[in-house]
Amino acid sequence: xxxxxxxxxxxxxxxxAIGWEILVLVLAVIGAITVHRTxxxxxxxxxxxxxxxFRHMTLSSMQRVVFPLSLLLGALVGRAILISTKVDVTLLNxxxxxxxxxxxxxxxxxxxxxxxxxxxxxxxxxxxxxxSIWLLVALHLVGWLPDVIRALDAFGYTFGDLxxxxxxxxxxxxAVGALLVMATWLxxxxxxxLSRSTFxxxxxxxxxxxxxxxxxxxxxxxxxxxxxGINLGALAVFGGALGVGLGFGLQRIxxxxxxxxxxxxxxxxxxGDVISINDKFGWVEELRARYIVVRDRDGVETLIPNENLxxxxxxxxxxxxxxxxxKLPVQISYQDDPEQAMGILLEATKxxxxxxxxxxxAARLMGFGDSGIDLELRVWIRDPQQGVANVRSDVNVAIWKxxxxxxxxxxxxxxDLHVKEMPARG
Numbered sequence: 001x002x003x004x005x006x007x008x009x010x011x012x013x014x015x016x017a018i019g020w021e022i023l024v025l026v027l028a029v030i031g032a033i034t035v036h037r038t039x040x041x042x043x044x045x046x047x048x049x050x051x052x053x054f055r056h057m058t059l060s061s062m063q064r065v066v067f068p069l070s071l072l073l074g075a076l077v078g079r080a081i082l083i084s085t086k087v088d089v090t091l092l093n094x095x096x097x098x099x100x101x102x103x104x105x106x107x108x109x110x111x112x113x114x115x116x117x118x119x120x121x122x123x124x125x126x127x128x129x130x131x132s133i134w135l136l137v138a139l140h141l142v143g144w145l146p147d148v149i150r151a152l153d154a155f156g157y158t159f160g161d162l163x164x165x166x167x168x169x170x171x172x173x174x175a176v177g178a179l180l181v182m183a184t185w186l187x188x189x190x191x192x193x194l195s196r197s198t199f200x201x202x203x204x205x206x207x208x209x210x211x212x213x214x215x216x217x218x219x220x221x222x223x224x225x226x227x228x229g230i231n232l233g234a235l236a237v238f239g240g241a242l243g244v245g246l247g248f249g250l251q252r253i254x255x256x257x258x259x260x261x262x263x264x265x266x267x268x269x270x271x272g273d274v275i276s277i278n279d280k281f282g283w284v285e286e287l288r289a290r291y292i293v294v295r296d297r298d299g300v301e302t303l304i305p306n307e308n309l310x311x312x313x314x315x316x317x318x319x320x321x322x323x324x325x326x327k328l329p330v331q332i333s334y335q336d337d338p339e340q341a342m343g344i345l346l347e348a349t350k351x352x353x354x355x356x357x358x359x360x361x362a363a364r365l366m367g368f369g370d371s372g373i374d375l376e377l378r379v380w381i382r383d384p385q386q387g388v389a390n391v392r393s394d395v396n397v398a399i400w401k402x403x404x405x406x407x408x409x410x411x412x413x414x415x416d417l418h419v420k421e422m423p424a425r426g
Contacts, residue, residue, distance in 0.1 A: 017088040024082065028074030035070045065110045068103040075099055101137040105130045111185055172224060179220035187213045210264060210289060256290040259306035269309060269316060274384045276315040277304060297387045317384045324384040326391055328377040330399060331369060333411040338365055338373050341408050345377040348398035352391050356380040372411035
């Protein structure tokens with residue numbers, strides 16, 4: 001009996017239609033390979049010529065996506081032609097969803113890798129999304145997908161005019177995830193595009209990037225809610241109460257976020273500036289939404305909240321001029337000639353190539369101390385981000401050598417004890 005059914009099914013097969021469908025698939029594969037190789041040849045030529053533009057890197061990343069998309073496009077065009085000529089496309093109807101899932105998986109992986117930093121989390125998301133897509137395709141092919149959707153939609157609750165089901169939550173999660181990834185990708189592209197501009201200052205560039213990120217993320221959240229059919233007006237009361245609660249709990253985060261915009265647009269602190277705040281000294285490497293990254297001479301990166309930079313006194317060594325004056329106090333004994341000592345101080349400034357000749361170094365007699373004459377050497381440097389202690393060290397070593405050769409002594413505190421009376425021995 002089963003053999004007879006199999007024979008009947010084989011007899012019903014339209015071999016001519018299958019032949020046309022196979023021809024469409026072969027042509028689609030040939031076209032996809034041609035497009036893929038053409039793009040690869042262009043990338044090879046541009047790489048050998050030393051071209052490393054943003055366009056080149058984008059095309060290089062898209063190379064993995066081009067083949068499945070070209071294959072899918074060729075199959076869809078061929079199926080449309082066969083349908084218009086009244087040819088049965090049962091085989092293509094089965095294969096096209098598989099091609100579509102392959103293209104979507106490759107596209108999702110491409111977008112994730114372009115938008116997010118490489119790491120285990122990205123790999124885990126890639127596996128989860130790929131598995132989910134193939135599962136949906138499998139349910140569609142066996143005809144179970146509508147039943148699964150109805151079952152998920154049956155579990156839900158109604159809040160006034162708003163109904164939220166398990167299916168709605170899944171739709172919302174997918175929409176939010178997809179739109180947030182797209183927003184991250186677009187903001188990264190905007191940031192890379194602005195980084196190549198020579199007409200925009202670093203502060204304005206960071207401000208534009210922050211504004212674009214905020215706008216894109218807000219738009220992504222609103223579009224996600226609208227995409228799953230949630231009425232935004234119905235969420236107004238709930239959102240207001242939630243906003244009040246979050247306002248008390250997230251005051252510091254909001255303050256840091258707003259302070260970041262203030263720092264960017266008033267240009268008081270910019271990337272590359274040398275700053276001192278409390279006991280921290282270093283140069284600003286990066287301005288982020290909630291904090292700035294300050295790197296010191298030891299290579300240690302300190303994350304300072306933006307709010308601290310608004311409410312605390314900050315010394316910006318390079319706000320209007322990158323020149324910084326360094327003071328080196330020195331003391332000599334009263335038996336030495338202060339004018340000769342000040343000449344040695346000025347000569348010692350030549351030991352460091354970082355000491356500027358304009359403004360010129362200056363030696364000053366500051367006063368007469370308990371142990372000796374107080375002198376001070378004042379020099380200017382242009383690169384405080386390279387450190388100040390090393391300049392002090394080089395000049396101090398030269399001063400020590402000059403004083404030693406000239407016989408000038410550096411006094412140290414002395415105390416004389418005078419015993420007026422010896423205690424009586426018992």
